[in-house]
Amino acid sequence: MVALGLLALLLLVALVADWIMPHDPNAQDLLGQNAPPSATHPLGTDDLGRDILSRLIDGTGVTLLAPFIAVGVGVLIGLPVGMLAGYFRGIFDWLSTRVADALFAVPGILLAMAIVAIRGPSTVNVMIGVGVLFAPRVFRVIRAEVLAIRQATFVDAARTIGASPMRILRNNILPNTAGTLIVQCTVLLGMGVLIEAALSFFGIGVQPPQASWGVVLRRSFDSLTEAPMQSIYPGIAITLLVLAFMYVGDGIRESIGKEHREAGW
Amino acid sequence: MPESDISGVQDVTSPRVVAENLTKVFVTKRNAFGLPARRLTAVRGVSFELRQGEIYALVGGSGSGKSTVARLLTRLEKSDTGRVLVNGTDWTLLRRSALQKQRRAMQMVFQNPYASLDPTSMVVHLVGEPMIIHEKLARRDLDARVRALLDDVGLPSDSLHKYPHEFSGGQRQRLAIARALAADPDVIIADEAVSALDVSSQAKVLNLLLRLRRERSLTILFITHDLGVVRQVADRIGVLSEGELVEEAQADALFDEPTHEYTRTLLRSVPIMGRWR
Numbered sequence: 001m002v003a004l005g006l007l008a009l010l011l012l013v014a015l016v017a018d019w020i021m022p023h024d025p026n027a028q029d030l031l032g033q034n035a036p037p038s039a040t041h042p043l044g045t046d047d048l049g050r051d052i053l054s055r056l057i058d059g060t061g062v063t064l065l066a067p068f069i070a071v072g073v074g075v076l077i078g079l080p081v082g083m084l085a086g087y088f089r090g091i092f093d094w095l096s097t098r099v100a101d102a103l104f105a106v107p108g109i110l111l112a113m114a115i116v117a118i119r120g121p122s123t124v125n126v127m128i129g130v131g132v133l134f135a136p137r138v139f140r141v142i143r144a145e146v147l148a149i150r151q152a153t154f155v156d157a158a159r160t161i162g163a164s165p166m167r168i169l170r171n172n173i174l175p176n177t178a179g180t181l182i183v184q185c186t187v188l189l190g191m192g193v194l195i196e197a198a199l200s201f202f203g204i205g206v207q208p209p210q211a212s213w214g215v216v217l218r219r220s221f222d223s224l225t226e227a228p229m230q231s232i233y234p235g236i237a238i239t240l241l242v243l244a245f246m247y248v249g250d251g252i253r254e255s256i257g258k259e260h261r262e263a264g265w
Numbered sequence: 266m267p268e269s270d271i272s273g274v275q276d277v278t279s280p281r282v283v284a285e286n287l288t289k290v291f292v293t294k295r296n297a298f299g300l301p302a303r304r305l306t307a308v309r310g311v312s313f314e315l316r317q318g319e320i321y322a323l324v325g326g327s328g329s330g331k332s333t334v335a336r337l338l339t340r341l342e343k344s345d346t347g348r349v350l351v352n353g354t355d356w357t358l359l360r361r362s363a364l365q366k367q368r369r370a371m372q373m374v375f376q377n378p379y380a381s382l383d384p385t386s387m388v389v390h391l392v393g394e395p396m397i398i399h400e401k402l403a404r405r406d407l408d409a410r411v412r413a414l415l416d417d418v419g420l421p422s423d424s425l426h427k428y429p430h431e432f433s434g435g436q437r438q439r440l441a442i443a444r445a446l447a448a449d450p451d452v453i454i455a456d457e458a459v460s461a462l463d464v465s466s467q468a469k470v471l472n473l474l475l476r477l478r479r480e481r482s483l484t485i486l487f488i489t490h491d492l493g494v495v496r497q498v499a500d501r502i503g504v505l506s507e508g509e510l511v512e513e514a515q516a517d518a519l520f521d522e523p524t525h526e527y528t529r530t531l532l533r534s535v536p537i538m539g540r541w542r
Contacts (some may be wrong), residue, residue: 153380157441160339161395161448162368164361171394175385 003247006240014061023051025058026209034227043233047223052216052233059211063241066127066205066212067192071185073131078138079181083169085139086146097143100136108133108195109202116204123196123206130195134188141184145177152176179256186249190242197238213238280314281452281484282371286347287311287337289330289508307333309508310346315452315484320475322487322495322516324531325505331488332376334505335456338486339373340364352451369399372445376457378437382429388415389425392440395448414443418473435466442473446481453477454486459494471498492535496520504528 013020022042029049037044043052085093108130115129116122149155150173158168199205200214208215213234220230287308294303308330315321325331336342338349340356349356351371359367372395375381382391393411396402402410412422418439420432429437438458445453455474459467475498478485489495495502495516502519504512504527512525523529 153375153377154383156336156341157373157375157381157444158383158394159341160368160371160373161444162365162398163394164365167398171386171390172383176383178385 001251003244003251006244007248010060010064010241010244013057014064017057017061021051021054021057023054025050025054025211027051034223034230036227037229044227044230046216046219046230048219052230055211055216056213056234056237059206059213059216062123062206062210062212063193063196063214063238066123066196067189069124069127070130070134070192070195071188073128074134074138074188075181075185077132077135079142081135082139082142083146083173083177086143087150087165087169087173093143096139100139103133103136106133109198112195112199113202113204121204121207123212126199126205127192127196130192134192137188138181138184141180142177145180146173149173149176179252183249183253183256186245186252190245190249193238193241193245213241279317280350281317281352282315282338282486283350284314284334284338284347285312285350287334287344287349288346289333289337289342290345307508308337308344311505311508311510312347313503313510313513315486317484318478318482319500320478320485320487320498322489322499322502323505324489324492324495324502326490326531328507329505330508331490331505332456333508335373335454335486335488338454339368339371366399369395369448370450371452371454372448372450373454373456374438374441374445374458377461378434378441379429379461381441382437384429386429387425388427388429388440391429392443392447395444399448411443411447414446417446417477418443419469433466434462435469438462438466438470439473442470442477446477450483452484452486454488456488457490458487460489460491467494474498492531504531 022040027050029045032041032045032049033047035041035045035049041051041053043056046052046055081096085096111129111133112126115125119125155168155172158172163171196205196212197214197217200212201218203218206212206215217231217234217238220227220234224231288306288310289308291305291307292301292303293305294301296302311330311334313321313323323331323334333342337344340349344357347357351367354367356364356367386394389408389411390397392414393402393407396407396410408425411425415422415424420436420439420443424431429440432440438461441458442453453474458474459470462470471494474485477483487495487499499516502514502516503510504519504525506525506527512519512523512528514524519528520532523532
């Protein structure tokens, strides 16, 4: 519940960012660089004299949106392929599993860098690339789940009343994988936050002057010795966000476990 | 023996279902090359027919192939040999889409009502699905039809928007029966349909099946290991042993003078109250 509340709060912050920022996130104050926390700058300023709190608030939207793009792409590819492979088995299953294995071997950061090299730096492009790498993770979980569900008696029951395979996939199998899918998504969202932060940290994700939590973290490294606290704030924010996604996933997993026990399969 | 005297609906002339020489071999182990290393013959050359309006009981111990026969009849499993004729149509020759249409005629009620109802489906969709599939029924009419069916099987007709977990075992089996009826079938296969239920629910569900047979002149294949139940309801009985149909007779005849040794063993093992005294 706390985790869900935190996510809701961050979403709210992202939506009303323009009104609650105490300063312009991009306004430089070269005389007030690396200022310690004060009444005017609650979290101090960075090495260009920009208000860190405002930059964090400004970056909330991108930081939240980026992992959703990646997970969205991953689900869009992984879910249907996983369902078809798990239900129909056969050559399609074999082939898609091999492709998934191959994609698993590709390091995410490397692929993201390759995409940036070809298409130029853009958060959307990079996160779509990350999403392609998320697809096999979704695929594997969904395929395994479908392999189990297709053995269930209620699937046999659906067949005996004359339901077509597509109908069974849509009405019986998809709803029964929903819980697993949501849990997997929250795990991937957490990973997505970290990957976005890492890419921004390397300077190939979000481009300046736009802020994201990863960008703020990167910036703080230039003056780590003078103002070490600067890297603490975005670090804490990123950690909390990842934890929030994880806890929400755990909560959903537990409530679903209960339902399954009641359903008796 | 309540209700067993209702056999006036029988029309002995036309078999609804004909099972001819059904055999099913399962591969239980494969070698390193993926070739079968060990086989299990679950059903061996089983032939029988279900006549219009009768209750045919298929009995046998665990592992005798009863459930496999049911799965072969409904084509949940493909048989290795033989044919299944339902209303004269050979189901073993049908392609998938044609089979989906034909399946309406023969419905199945499964043993475990906790597993045979999709936990994510609401009653109105669960019970109404055969009508959506086969009649392309409009949403509006669906509610009324499902209500009527629920009423028919003795469930409160206001449970349209409930989920299966809100019902007891006996009620769930009624839901399963209502779904089978929604397809307007000629034949219902009840695969151990009451053995997972407590005794009072068993009696209620059995009486429901008997009443439905009378009202809708259904043909029922009653698969069970419980000879006590069989005695109450069956017109004819087939005895399965290790995948083979070893004896087939009118119910009374079988109970009075079983001819096959396995049948005698089976009958001896029925615990009947009072027999020991």
